[in-house]
Amino acid sequence: MAVQPRARTIVLTLCSALLASTAATLPARAEAPAAPAPHTTWEVRGPHGSPTAVVSLDPADGSPALAVRRAGRTVLEPSPVGLVTEQADFSRDLTLTGRSDRTISERYTVPTGKSHKRVVRMTESRFRFRTADGARIDLLTRVAADGVAYRYVLPDDHGDVVREASAFTFPATAEPVISAYRKDNELPFVRYESAAAVPAGTYSMQALFKTGGGYALVAESDLTGSYAGSHLTHTAGSPTFGVSPWNDEPVQVSGKLTTPWRAVVTGDLSTVTESTFTDDLAPKSRVRDTSWIKPGPALWTWLAGGKEAGQSLEAQKKYVDYAAERDWPYEVVDAGWYYKPGEWDVIDPDWQTNNWMPELVRYGKERGVEIQVWLHYSLLVDPVEREKWLSTLERWGVKGVKIDFMDSESQERMAWYDEILPATAKHHLMVNFHGSTIPKGIQRTWPHVMTLEGVGGEEKRNNTPEQLAALPYTRNVIGSMDFTPGAFHRPFRPNVGSDAGELGLTVLYESGIQNLAGTPESYEARPEARRYLEQLPTGWEETRLLTGDPGRSAVMARRAPDGRWFIGGTFAGAARSVDVPMRLGAGTWLVETVTDGPSGLVRAPHVVRGGASLTVPVVADGGFAALACHWYPGRTSCDR
Structure with a gap:
């Protein structure tokens, strides 16, 4: 018999009461926790055979990370990325608002390096993030056959950069070859059995790691005065190496900001060693006419003749003669040539008019040998003094300058590099930096930079x-690295x-510029070495x-x-x-x-x-x- 509407209502009411009564008598059950949301990840793939970059956001706190894989194996574990400025924290609570991709294909030539002709093919992905407060940051990522790199772009002014969250976390079994950091980048590299075995401290941004996914060389590119040089920081027992700008000082920012590239050159050992990735990341050449830029071997007279040779025209002429006999295109005159005779810390006030350098330049030209000279960087800080020195050297016919003792990668010193590079190019003077930063792509942007020390x-x-x-x-x-080899007479090598x-x-x-550091006597005592060195090419x-x-x-x-x-x-x-x-x-x-x-x-x-x-x-x-x-x-x- 069908239940009438009134009866149905009574039945439902009784059932509801019964269920409520039953529920009240049962022990309470804890509410099942919601399953954690999976990490949100995005892949960036390059040309065939390239590594893969994996960008991710942690769902728990919105912190970004980047990992690198090659052929399905780990090169770099998920590693923190991000910045913290005076006004915004771009290391957490981020939300992805968009992504765009493009392919970069370039060809360029350089006078120095592992090869003259370069071909670049990369995939670039721009990830647009926003903080909870609406501040914006872009993570720009590039992937090539020989590396992965990223940098930050702040489209708005958020004050100075207080710190970077950037870090490189390697597999625990990764084997590093790494150098402790010093302002002149001249400390030795040490090989450790694992990343965790590296002592606590600061290390150079040129560290090599052997991982299950291949070798990985941490590097930096496109460093200018808009930022400071960086180094790695490490805590004992950890496989993570953080990135910290110079002396942990805030980076001064006025307006928009684009940071240097943080790069991982990766592949098998040949791929890493032969790579030009840090050059490929750098901006195009800012020197239009490069016909005056001519690399080649040089006879360097500092280890060959010492201070006395630096103040002697006759000694320098003998070195020119020897270079001419070897068909070496350059002779490099080191410290002493503009000091008062017999003194080593006093500049001759009449150096422009009472100097033997023009005579040496003339003497060298007659024999096919060009002259390069040493300068202390402090002479080139003031714009007026800088112009006086560089214009005089150009007028004399000097072809290059060896600039020494910068001994800093501070933002202020990097801004000085921004000034000296166009100034030397303007006066057609090739450059060798000593007591300096390391290349970081500088030789693509400024091809008249022949070499840098940054090495013991x-x-x-x-x-x-x-x-x-x-x-x-x-x-x-x-x-390029100015190690100055060939000093057969040195008892300390x-x-x-x-x-x-x-x-x-x-x-x-x-x-x-391969500065050959031996004495003529040491070469003459080794005719097979002399014969070999006479055949060194210019590039x-x-x-x-x-x-x-x-x-x-x-x-x-x-x-x-x-x-x-x-x-x-x-x-x-x-x-x-x-x-x-x-x-x-x-x-x-x-x-x-x-x-x-x-x-x-x-x-x-x-x-x-x-x-x-x-x-x-x-x-x-x-x-x-x-x-x-x-x-x-x-x-x-x-x-x-």
Whole structure:
């Protein structure tokens, strides 16, 4: 029988009462927690074979992070990104408001570096974030075949940057080769068994890590006076390395801000070592006419002749004569030339009119040798004094300046670089910076920068064989390095028992002006070294890592414009024979090795098929040099 409406109402009421009564008698159950929202992630993929950048926001606090994978394996764990300014915190409580992508394809040429011609292909993604208060920040990310980079863009003024949240978190098993930080970037690199084993402290922004996903070199690019140079900070036992601007000082900001690139050069060891990623990230050249920019080897007279040579026209003429005989295009006159005779800290007030430098320049030109000179940076701080020095040197015919003792990466000092770079370009003066920052893309934007120190070079006394074998994978990856090799007469060099190893450094280390630091007497006592150095080209068309292990060994081949390959190798440890793959190309090659023999340097020819290995003997903590050219029947030498 159908239930009438009134009866249905009574039944429902009784059921409701019964359920309520039952619920009241049951023990209370805790409400099931809501499942946490998954991390929101976005991938950035580059050309085929590139690493993948993964940008994410933590749903718990809205903090952004960036990770890097290659071939499904971890290069960089999710690592904090973000900034904190005086007026806004861009390290947490962020919301993504948009994303845009584009492809970057460029070709450019540079007079210095691992190669003259460069091809760039990257994917760029701009992630637009907003804080709860409406402040905006863009995270600009780029991915290329050899690296991942990011930078911050603040479209509005939010005051000075108080700190960066940026950090690099590596897998716990990552093996670092890292250098403690100092203002001149000259401390040695040390290899550790794991990232967590690195002592607490500050470290240079040029640290190499071996990870399960390949090698990763932390670097920086496009640093100007709008920001300060940065270094890494580390807490003992942690696999994370934070990023901190100079001296942890606030970065002064007025208006919009675009920070330098934070970069991870990554791939196998060859990819990292041969990479030009930090140059590729930098702005295009600001020098239109580059015809006056000419790299090449130079005879550097500081270690060869000391202070006395710096104040002697006759001594400098003898060095010019020796450079001319070797066909070296430059001679570099170091400190002393503008001081009062016999004094080393007093500038001659009549240096413009009572100076022998114009005579030396004339003497050199007659013999095909151009002159470069040393200057203390303090002479170039005041705009009026700067113009006086640079215009005078240009009028005399000096071709380059070696500027020394900046010894800072503060925002103020980086602003000075912004002033000196266009000023030297205006006066057609090539530049070698000493006591300086490291390249960070500067040589693409300002191609008249031939080289920078930022390394404990040949004149220092604290180098080790391990340091020689670390530099090709760290400092020299990111730009020209003025190590000043070739000082055979120096008793303090770490490979003092291997003249062949010292000779190999002139190729192993790339520098737009390769300042050769030996004495004429030391070269004459080593005719095979002299013969090799006489053939050094003015630049390189291609660079290849043949074999190596960071901090233990390195063998590099560099192709000259005439098609010949110059090879340099260094090894830390016991004497041994090493097998070096000749990855020079197809065909048959004549390889002339220069090694250490019982009575001096020994040159020996070898005929090798491309891709085959050549066995080379090296002495303890030594190395070798070699020259390779295409072989044909009857050819016994690679001499040009």
